[in-house]
Amino acid sequence: MKQSINCKSIHIHRGQNHLKWSNRVAPVQTINSGDIVHFDTIDGSNGQITKHSTNDVIHTFDISKADPAFGPVYVNGAEPGDALKIEILELEMSDWGWTAIVPGFGLLADEFAEPVLKIWQLDPALPYAVFKEGIHIPKRPFLGVMGVAPGMEGEFSMIPPLDTGGNLDCRYLTVGSTLYLPVQVTGALFSCGDGHVAQGDGEVCGTAIETSLKATLRLSVVKNQPWIAAPQFQTPSRKAAVAAAEVEADKGSYAATGIDSDLLQAARKATRNLIQWLVNTKGLTRAEAYMLTSVAGDLKITEIVDLPNYAVAMSLPLNIFVGE
Incomplete structure (x- = not known):
């Protein structure tokens, strides 16, 4: 899912992350409106789950360490009342991922008390992930977390989404889509993370196909957009977003x-x-x-x-x- 992108290299590496939303988190980079930024993210478990993990890892899983956000990035010219435009240009997947049932978490948490972990092997040559024999899940990678700093003082959990974005888990924000976030603090302070290979609307068991993603995003300031009070997004046409072979196989x-x-x-x-x-x-x-x-x-x-x-x-x- 790569494309040729000519820009100066601005990189956010895996060590530049935070576990709370706060306007007090210091920016790790300062950019100009329209710059392209490369984010090297780690999966939503924050490294607690590896490709060799078993169900036992769920017993010690610390949800307070989950969904790290990488950044924040200070965007020159962004002021409260503006919107930050995030164009998703490229998403590069890892060769493995995971899905889990975590006791106490998920839409039917009271019905699934036992921990279950599935490790997916993701063949880069295939456009799908194999759930089991006879069941293939099309790869549609996206970042589950994209947000800017809230204007309110204090620290806020990474788990629930906010009006300023965060853990949106919106499967439509894949390559070619554009997200608009309301700026509440000077510089916007944008961060992202929580890579997914595929997810349904609802993410009902609490996890998707979780993975590490390398993301290339263009960040631009759109001035005077006070009516954007919560995340809004635009997707490409279905023809552009879905391979013709998949449409034919519908x-x-x-x-x-x-x-x-x-x-x-x-x-x-x-x-x-x-x-x-x-x-x-x-x-x-x-x-x-x-x-x-x-x-x-x-x-x-x-x-x-x-x-x-x-x-x-x-x-x-x-x-x-x-x-x-």
Whole structure:
């Protein structure tokens, strides 16, 4: 996923990271609007999980060390009321990744009490990652964390997203997409991290295919954009973003719905119902099905106005199932 980019080299290395959002974190680089920056990031476990790890590592996993952000970068000319425009130019993947069920974390945390870790071998020559025989997940890398410093004083966790961005876990922010973040402090103080190979809308088990990414981003100041009060983004056309072969292989999708007067419970029901479909029709264990819905399934609100009940769907693209 490389392209020719002519620019002066501005690099943020793996040692230049932080574990809290704060406007008191000192910038590691100062750039001009329109400069291109290369970020060398480490995966969301912050190195706690390696390609040789087993389920045992989940017992000692320290979530306070998770999702390190690399930076921050001070952008000259950025002032409160402006927007920072982040163009995603290039994302280079590692040759391995991981997905885990961490007890106490995830949409169905109360139903999955045992730790499970899956290590993925990512063949650079293949456009997909192999979940298991007969199930291929298309590679669509993106940074789960992209944010600027909050205007509020204090330190804020890396886990929940903020109006200034952060742990957005938005799978649409891949190469060719553009993210706009509201600037709340002078210089913006942009950071990024948490590389993913693939993820569904919702990331329901709490993790995607987590990996280390090398990211090339263009950072530009857009003046006087006070109406951008939270992250906004633009994606390329589907024709530009999806390989023609994948479009031709599109087999549609299968979805299970959840109906409830509580939107969160409707989402839980939809996820649970699709897991049962996978167990009954695809021969997966419940843990495997839960992880598969996290890396490839999409949660959608299909109805929100016919109160008191909401309708949520969890769908899977059927072209991930290959062979017979």
